[in-house]
Amino acid sequence: MTTFQKFELVTQQTSTRIALDGLLLGWEDEETQRVNEHLILNRPGAIHQDQGPGPRQFTFRIILRDPGAAERRKALSETLSADPFCFMIHPRLGRTQVVYLGLKVSEDMEVSINSIAVELHLAETGLRDDVKDSASGAARQAADAGSQAVALTAGRPALAPLALQLSAQVSTYTGQVESVRSQYDLAQALAQVRAASDALVSAAGVSVTLWPVTNAARSAYGFCLAAYLRSGAQLPPIIPRLVPQRMSLARFVQSLYGGGGRELEREISRINSIPTPYALPPGSLLLVPDPAAVRL
Numbered sequence: 393m394t395t396f397q398k399f400e401l402v403t404q405q406t407s408t409r410i411a412l413d414g415l416l417l418g419w420e421d422e423e424t425q426r427v428n429e430h431l432i433l434n435r436p437g438a439i440h441q442d443q444g445p446g447p448r449q450f451t452f453r454i455i456l457r458d459p460g461a462a463e464r465r466k467a468l469s470e471t472l473s474a475d476p477f478c479f480m481i482h483p484r485l486g487r488t489q490v491v492y493l494g495l496k497v498s499e500d501m502e503v504s505i506n507s508i509a510v511e512l513h514l515a516e517t518g519l520r521d522d523v524k525d526s527a528s529g530a531a532r533q534a535a536d537a538g539s540q541a542v543a544l545t546a547g548r549p550a551l552a553p554l555a556l557q558l559s560a561q562v563s564t565y566t567g568q569v570e571s572v573r574s575q576y577d578l579a580q581a582l583a584q585v586r587a588a589s590d591a592l593v594s595a596a597g598v599s600v601t602l603w604p605v606t607n608a609a610r611s612a613y614g615f616c617l618a619a620y621l622r623s624g625a626q627l628p629p630i631i632p633r634l635v636p637q638r639m640s641l642a643r644f645v646q647s648l649y650g651g652g653g654r655e656l657e658r659e660i661s662r663i664n665s666i667p668t669p670y671a672l673p674p675g676s677l678l679l680v681p682d683p684a685a686v687r688l
Contacts, residue, residue, distance in 0.1 A: 399452070
């Protein structure tokens with residue numbers, strides 16, 4: 393058995409509740425995908441870049457009957473025009489934040505004098521949680537942009553090797569996004585992506601015909617940067633810590649993280665390029681994952 397939720401709107405500013413479920417005849421939901429199309433001069437076809445889902449559009453068909461139909465129709469229009477942002481209870485989708493776009497009214501005097509048909513047009517507003525908001529989602533978009541750069545530079549000896557290098561660096565970077573334990577590792581890989589992106593952008597120059605190449609290169613780095621920032625929220629920051637006295641790296645790590653920090657010893661050694669881990673000089677400043685944020 394299918395269960396429908398009560399269809400209503402609640403305006404955001406005045407909290408006016410508009411109950412419409414008893415008046416509802418039907419509805420249409422429209423979902424779109426935002427896609428940028430890039431046309432290449434003297435090349436058949438096009439390159440398409442996925443920009444994620446667009447805002448959903450809603451059209452509800454309601455009927456207003458009884459002698460007060462005209463007044464109710466006027467009140468509906470005035471209320472939503474004055475306070476267009478609403479929380480909507482969709483019969484299928486549940487609670488959704490929407491904005492009022494307008495309505496279309498029709499009356500058929502041959503059918504009923506006191507009956508008004510209304511099409512209510514709404515659109516989703518605000519940002520939905522989506523896979524593309526995750527670090528892995530941004531990493532996949534970066535990989536797509538790197539592949540586009542390779543496709544766009546095929547047959548161009550001056551650019552193709554640089555695009556391949558960018559794609560390879562992006563691939564290395566995206567492989568680390570899910571498994572990395574430290575911002576340091578991501579920052580190092582991100583720096584390589586940026587260098588490869590800058591090299592391709594510089595080689596492409598300011599030619600209008602090569603703008604899609606420049607855009608793909610910059611997008612690859614931009615999506616990698618987004619993945620870095622989103623991953624950073626879940627990774628311990630890197631902070632400096634002073635070695636108080638002559639001691640081994642193992643002992644220093646234990647003083648920071650306790651007995652469970654042994655697996656971080658190799659990472660700290662790599663970050664700081666420590667030549668003598670058995671004897672750290674007193675007063676040395678080492679970069680380490682913040683002990684307050686590390687979960688062992």
